[in-house]
Amino acid sequence: MNCFYRRLGLPDATTSSSALVIMLTAMTIGCERSDDVRVYQVPKTPETSQTDQPIAKPREETSGNSNGGQLDAARSAQPAATPATPSIHYIVPENWTEQPGDGMRTAAFTFEGDLGSGQVTLIVLPGQAGGPAANINRWRGQVGLEPLPEQTAFESATQITVDGQPGLLVDLTGAEISDQPAQRIVAAIVMHGGSTLFVKMTGPAELLEVETEALNQLLESLRLTGADQPQQPDDSP
Amino acid sequence: MRPLAENRYLRPIAWLASLKLAVVLFGLSIVLVFLGTLAQVDQGIWAVMDQYFRTLIAQVELNLLLPTGWVGRATVPFPGGWLLGGLLMINLAAAMIVRFRWSWRKSGLLLIHLGLAVLLLGELVTGLYAEEAQMTIPEGGSSNFAEDIREVELALVDRSGRLADEHHVVSQRLLRRAASNNRAIEDAQLPVRVEVLRFMSNSILTSATMSESWINPATRGLGRRFLAVQRDPVAAADTDQTIDMPAAYVELIDRQSGRALGTYLVTTWLSNRDMTDTIEAGGKRYELSLRFRRAYKPYALHAVQIDNDHYVGTNIPRNFSTRVRVVDRLRGQDRQFVIRMNQPLRYAGDTYYQSQMAVDESTTTFQVVRNPGWLLPYIACIVMTVGMIIQFAGSFWRFSARAGEP
Numbered sequence: 019m020n021c022f023y024r025r026l027g028l029p030d031a032t033t034s035s036s037a038l039v040i041m042l043t044a045m046t047i048g049c050e051r052s053d054d055v056r057v058y059q060v061p062k063t064p065e066t067s068q069t070d071q072p073i074a075k076p077r078e079e080t081s082g083n084s085n086g087g088q089l090d091a092a093r094s095a096q097p098a099a100t101p102a103t104p105s106i107h108y109i110v111p112e113n114w115t116e117q118p119g120d121g122m123r124t125a126a127f128t129f130e131g132d133l134g135s136g137q138v139t140l141i142v143l144p145g146q147a148g149g150p151a152a153n154i155n156r157w158r159g160q161v162g163l164e165p166l167p168e169q170t171a172f173e174s175a176t177q178i179t180v181d182g183q184p185g186l187l188v189d190l191t192g193a194e195i196s197d198q199p200a201q202r203i204v205a206a207i208v209m210h211g212g213s214t215l216f217v218k219m220t221g222p223a224e225l226l227e228v229e230t231e232a233l234n235q236l237l238e239s240l241r242l243t244g245a246d247q248p249q250q251p252d253d254s255p
Numbered sequence: 256m257r258p259l260a261e262n263r264y265l266r267p268i269a270w271l272a273s274l275k276l277a278v279v280l281f282g283l284s285i286v287l288v289f290l291g292t293l294a295q296v297d298q299g300i301w302a303v304m305d306q307y308f309r310t311l312i313a314q315v316e317l318n319l320l321l322p323t324g325w326v327g328r329a330t331v332p333f334p335g336g337w338l339l340g341g342l343l344m345i346n347l348a349a350a351m352i353v354r355f356r357w358s359w360r361k362s363g364l365l366l367i368h369l370g371l372a373v374l375l376l377g378e379l380v381t382g383l384y385a386e387e388a389q390m391t392i393p394e395g396g397s398s399n400f401a402e403d404i405r406e407v408e409l410a411l412v413d414r415s416g417r418l419a420d421e422h423h424v425v426s427q428r429l430l431r432r433a434a435s436n437n438r439a440i441e442d443a444q445l446p447v448r449v450e451v452l453r454f455m456s457n458s459i460l461t462s463a464t465m466s467e468s469w470i471n472p473a474t475r476g477l478g479r480r481f482l483a484v485q486r487d488p489v490a491a492a493d494t495d496q497t498i499d500m501p502a503a504y505v506e507l508i509d510r511q512s513g514r515a516l517g518t519y520l521v522t523t524w525l526s527n528r529d530m531t532d533t534i535e536a537g538g539k540r541y542e543l544s545l546r547f548r549r550a551y552k553p554y555a556l557h558a559v560q561i562d563n564d565h566y567v568g569t570n571i572p573r574n575f576s577t578r579v580r581v582v583d584r585l586r587g588q589d590r591q592f593v594i595r596m597n598q599p600l601r602y603a604g605d606t607y608y609q610s611q612m613a614v615d616e617s618t619t620t621f622q623v624v625r626n627p628g629w630l631l632p633y634i635a636c637i638v639m640t641v642g643m644i645i646q647f648a649g650s651f652w653r654f655s656a657r658a659g660e661p
Contacts, residue, residue, distance in 0.1 A: 054429040055442040059419040060399075060551050141462055144524065148459035148486055 106140065106215065109239035111232035114138065129221075129229055134199065136221020136229060138236070147214045150175065150207050154188050157218070161192030161201045180208045180215075181242045191223045202226045204233055210242045271349035280346060284339050293319045299489055299499075301405045308336030309382040337382070340375050347372060363646025370639030377631030385626040388550055389610065393618045397557040397582075401605075401623040402547040407501045407523060410549075411446060411534075411541040423541070427548070430454050430503060441510070446536040450506040452518065455485040458502035460524040472504040476532035476543075478520030500524055503545055511537040521545035550623075554583035554603065559591065561619045563612050572596075575609050577619040594621065 110116050110127060117126040117137075125140040147153065151172050155165035166174065175186040185208035194200045202223035208215040217240075219226060219233050270276075291307040294316065298306070307313040313335040317326035334342075347368055357365075388401035409425040423445055433440050434454035441448045452472055463471050463482045471482055483502035502522030508515050516534050525531070526544040534543050557580040564574040576595040581588060581602060594600045600607040610622040 054426045055424070055440075055444050056426075057421065057423050057444045058551070059416075059421055061419045062416070139462075143460065147461070148484070152459070152486065 106142070107239075107241040108140070108236055111235050114232065129225075129232070131225050131228060133225040133228075134222040136219060136225055138217065138219045138233065141216050141218075142210075142213050143216070144213055147216070150186055153205075153207065153216070154190075157188065157190055157203045157205060160220075161190050161203055163190060163192055175207075178206060178237070180206065180237055180240050183208050183210050183242060185209070185215075199223065204230060206237055208240075208242070215240075215242070268349050269353050271345055272353040273346070274350075277343070277346050277350075280339055280343050283334055284336075284343075287313065287333065287336060287339065290315050290319060290333070299405075302488065304382075310335035311338045337379065340379065344372060344375055360649060363642045363644075363649060366642025366645065367639050368642075370635045370637075370642060373631055373638060374635035377628045377635060380628030380631060381626055384628065385624070386550060387625075388548075388623045389620055390556065390607070390623050391618055391620045392556060392558040392577075392579075394558050394561045397555045399555040400549045400551045401621075402549055404498050404547050406548040407545050408548045409449065409503070409505065409521060410544050410546055412544075413539050413541055415539060422549075422551075424549075425449065427501070434503070439508075446510060446539065446541060447516065447534070448508040448510055450508070452504040452506055454501070454503045455483060456501055457486050457488045457499040458483040458522060458524070459486050459500075460484075460502070460522060473518050473520045475517030476519045477525055477530060478504070478518070481520060481522075481525070483520055483522050483524070501545065507534060507536070507543075509536040519543060523547060550625075552603070552605070553585045554581055554588070556581055556607075556621075558619055561612055561617075575612055577609060577612070577621075579607075 106125075108125070114127040114129045117128060127138045129136055129138075148156075151168040154171040154175060158165055158171075165171070172186075175188045178185045178187045185206050188203070188205045188207070190204075191202045192200050200223040201220065203218060203220050204226060205216065205218040208217075217233075217237060219229065221229070287307060290313075291303050294303045294307065307315075311334075313333045314330040315333045317329045317331060351365070351368060386403070388403040390398050390401040392398045406427050407430075408427060409430060411423040413421040413423070425440060425442075425445070429440055430451050431454050432438075433449070434451040439448050439450045461482050461484060463478075463480055471478065473479055483504075485502075489499050500523045502520065502524065504518055504520055506515070506518045516536065519532055519534075521532075521543060522545055526546040531542045531544040534541050558577055559580050560578040562574060562576045562578075563572070565571055566573045574595065576593055576598075578591060578593050579600070580591045581600075583589075583603070586603070592600050592602075594607055594609050596609050599609070604625055604627075606624045608622040608624065609619070611620040612618060
């Protein structure tokens, strides 16, 4: 065999095959994909017109409550096999005024008193929505408090139960700034199925002192239905 | 036969055949594997594969070995997997050229080393060209694309065509580069010029009205209602096994008219919920979204029946299977198959593995793999096995022949 190669003036079989391997390697390395910007056509066939959509949406169950409020729960962060989205029912406390839903179909209420006005929002976000500690620190920032280490932020919350689901309650009061009254946030975080429910009340600290009982009534009236299984909040104390 | 090293043209490469070089390269490979294993604690496996192994130069974070308080996020360069593998291949080839003396007695050794080279080449081909994605289909529904949840793309879709939709997509790599270099993306294939103000590898989405203290960069569209906030990438050790949900703020300018279209929030949080913005550029309307990277197929899979059986009275899975109907107008195929655990469907270069399904059998998810180099490891193993048989058989034959001598 080597005579054959020598007649052609080539190195022998070993050299040739080795050189071939090196060349193939170099060519493969050199042939990197260059597809940063692409344009392509997707035919509108009967199959694709049915299916040209993102990963399948879970079955959504929505229903109204006696006051007409309705929440649309978002999908979980996992793109595959998402649980059904929960629906939420509640009873609006007496002196609260329900506002039209906005954005992710949040429920919102306002209330007023001699000491000012405040608001309550209900919102459902997919997955853990950043986790309880991150949200607690974000609220701390909103009332002018310094953020806490993750574990400490966690432990600062009180464990509660909402419709049999475990949750956390956070009560944060900021400091007075010049002639502005101190702001207060009382918020609940409830993990339900693959979503997280946030119930957040904000307003002047003294006004919220009066409205805290109404918030408790709202939390007690909450009914969460339609998700697969309850989930424990992460790192719950 | 004269040794090849006596060939003056090959003498310069004799040093590449050094055994000392091989030992050094193996040692560096062991260190690289060790560092990559440590890095997986905080980073996802795919991030580590890209950062340490499928690259020429790896950027090793010093906090893998030293306290973070001392070194922060500082990195040092280290030979990456492709560089070490490439040099090992060259060392192997050079050794064969310089030292190897061809004879039938050495054919076993030749085959073993050739098999090793094919194995290394196979990993390179896999690293460069393999595609892995997911396809989720509801029972009774169908799909004609798979999504790679490790990567996103900015998509502008023109649905005005009667026969087809036109997808203009920008890769995640380009989006990141544009964000870090502060350079606009301008390409003749795009109807707009894209300035990436911010790219977040992972994010949470919140209502803009809930976050009064945050500045909202978006001036149009869904970004006025939602706010994306950066969070750390998901770690491999994340017990929840969640995935990264990227987001970006992009400023768009019509390439044809030069008109500013506004700053939009794009994120997989919204695209996964079928929420997209619509923009107008060049006289056409486009759906704008940041979605997981898609690979459209020339055929569609219909999920006819999904079975999720457990052993009676337990939660132990007994059988996950999906009966699918493959409709391929290009090849004139309309056939049914059953995809089960350990029984994938191989069709048109794609392999569909049963990956997950909903507990209530409402949806099924397939892992879709396309790897042009899938045969190379099998070929490599066969070649090495034959080489070892030849080598050991030859040695045994010679030994038994000598043993018979008086």
